[in-house]
Amino acid sequence: xRILLIIGGGIAAYKASELVRLIRRDGGHVTCVLTEAGxxxxxxxxxxxxxxxxxxxxxxxxxxxxxxxxxxxxxxADLVVVCPATADLMARMAAGMADDLAATLLLATDKPVxxxxxxxxxxxxxxxxxxxxxxxxxxxxxxxxxxxxxxACGEFGPGRLPEPEAxxxxxxxxxxxxxxxxxxxLVTAGPTHEPIDPVRYIANRSSGRQGFALAExxxxxxxxxxxxxxxxxxxxxxxxxxxxxxxxREMAAAVAAALPCDVAIMVAAVADxxxxxAVGQKRKKDGTGQIAPLELVENPxxxxxxxxxxxxxxxxxxxxxxxxxxxxxxxxxxARKGADWIxxxxxxxxxxxxxxxxxxxxxxxxxxxxxxxxxxxxxxALIAKVADALA
Numbered sequence: 001x002r003i004l005l006i007i008g009g010g011i012a013a014y015k016a017s018e019l020v021r022l023i024r025r026d027g028g029h030v031t032c033v034l035t036e037a038g039x040x041x042x043x044x045x046x047x048x049x050x051x052x053x054x055x056x057x058x059x060x061x062x063x064x065x066x067x068x069x070x071x072x073x074x075x076x077a078d079l080v081v082v083c084p085a086t087a088d089l090m091a092r093m094a095a096g097m098a099d100d101l102a103a104t105l106l107l108a109t110d111k112p113v114x115x116x117x118x119x120x121x122x123x124x125x126x127x128x129x130x131x132x133x134x135x136x137x138x139x140x141x142x143x144x145x146x147x148x149x150x151x152a153c154g155e156f157g158p159g160r161l162p163e164p165e166a167x168x169x170x171x172x173x174x175x176x177x178x179x180x181x182x183x184x185x186l187v188t189a190g191p192t193h194e195p196i197d198p199v200r201y202i203a204n205r206s207s208g209r210q211g212f213a214l215a216e217x218x219x220x221x222x223x224x225x226x227x228x229x230x231x232x233x234x235x236x237x238x239x240x241x242x243x244x245x246x247x248x249r250e251m252a253a254a255v256a257a258a259l260p261c262d263v264a265i266m267v268a269a270v271a272d273x274x275x276x277x278a279v280g281q282k283r284k285k286d287g288t289g290q291i292a293p294l295e296l297v298e299n300p301x302x303x304x305x306x307x308x309x310x311x312x313x314x315x316x317x318x319x320x321x322x323x324x325x326x327x328x329x330x331x332x333x334x335a336r337k338g339a340d341w342i343x344x345x346x347x348x349x350x351x352x353x354x355x356x357x358x359x360x361x362x363x364x365x366x367x368x369x370x371x372x373x374x375x376x377x378x379x380x381a382l383i384a385k386v387a388d389a390l391a
Contacts, residue, residue, distance in 0.1 A: 001028045001175055004077035004111075006102045007047070008086040009037020010252025011152045012118035012161035016083055017042060019164040020050040023171070031073065032056070035089070035102045061100040074109035075261070079174050082106070085159050087129050094132040094142070112174055113141045115165050121157030124317035137238055144170055145235065147355055163355075166374035173380055179387035185223040186261040186313070187215040188268035188302070190230030195278045196294065204269045208232035210357055211267035211318075213379035215240045218263075221383050226258045230268055248274065248299035255302055263386055264313040266303045267343075269321060274299050277366045307338020315389055317341045320362075323348040330362040343382065361385065 189211020216237035330344035358372035
């Protein structure tokens with residue numbers, strides 16, 4: 001693979017050096033374009049040494065531009081990667097500007113473009129950036145979601161550059177054959193909220209990240225993807241049809257309406273119980289300071305229902321979030337639910353809401369364990385195995 005790497009001006013630019021190393025380790029060819037602002041954080045010499053190629057920094061290189069160098073650069077690569085894609089650089093991409101070498105290359109290229117954002121949380125959440133990202137995605141640019149966490153500016157939230165390993169996985173996804181073309185993949189993700197009254201509800205800590213990553217990976221593999229999402233604050237992955245629900249019963253109805261499908265991946269952490277008598281007014285304490293006990297009833301078991309259904313998908317995959325005896329519980333769930341696979345993970349640490357995951361694929365044939373890695377990498381690994389199974 002031949003990568004044209006455009007490095008924008010942000011503190012996260014230092015991670016571009018590690019990305020170059022990882023691409024080269026995989027046998028890829030990297031040509032770096034360093035913006036003027038990017039050169040404040042990483043040097044051309046570093047990138048040249050790691051890529052073993054000259055680093056391009058200006059549109060006004062007499063020798064190269066006599067040979068129409070920027071046109072050649074924009075079209076010789078298989079993929080253009082913008083990392084980090086700063087708020088300024090994405091704004092210029094969306095506006096179609098050509099005021100420096102990087103912007104000119106992006107305007108002249110006829111190759112796929114992957115943008116990896118990194119910026120302050122307030123900049124990422126600003127209406128202008130949201131509009132620019134939507135514009136770029138509408139034009140076919142793949143824009144990764146930034147990670148969430150502490151930033152160099154001292155703030156916390158979404159805007160961190162994804163780790164180089166996750167970016168490499170996204171690069172590989174751009175080259176992956178569309179092995180699920182013509183297939184319909186149904187994914188559930190996130191928690192469900194079961195109302196107690198208009199103020200309170202029963203829920204769990206699921207962030208929806210792993211399910212959304214799987215939906216995105218399936219779409220990248222060419223599938224038609226229906227994502228049934230519980231209440232989460234995540235953007236819809238490109239190319240995915242999303243249905244928002246709140247309760248387990250709403251999720252069960254949405255899943256039934258989305259059938260038939262070739263593959264169902266039930267990632268959602270569905271609440272096992274709901275309140276039998278959810279009320280329309282906030283529950284109050286009585287004269288003695290007590291609140292009446294809540295009566296709980298079971299919610300529909302969506303996975304087991306699919307496993308026993310005449311419309312059971314060709315491949316039915318459930319998830320098991322456990323805190324102990326992870327594999328044993330998953331094996332019992334496999335038989336009990338009528339699923340083909342159970343993806344088991346230990347959520348006793350920071351998996352729920354975290355960026356990484358380590359899973360075990362439990363089938364009737366045995367157990368395959370994957371190492372801990374970014375959830376995007378887990379998703380691409382699982383979708384590759386789904387494609388193998390369908391083939």
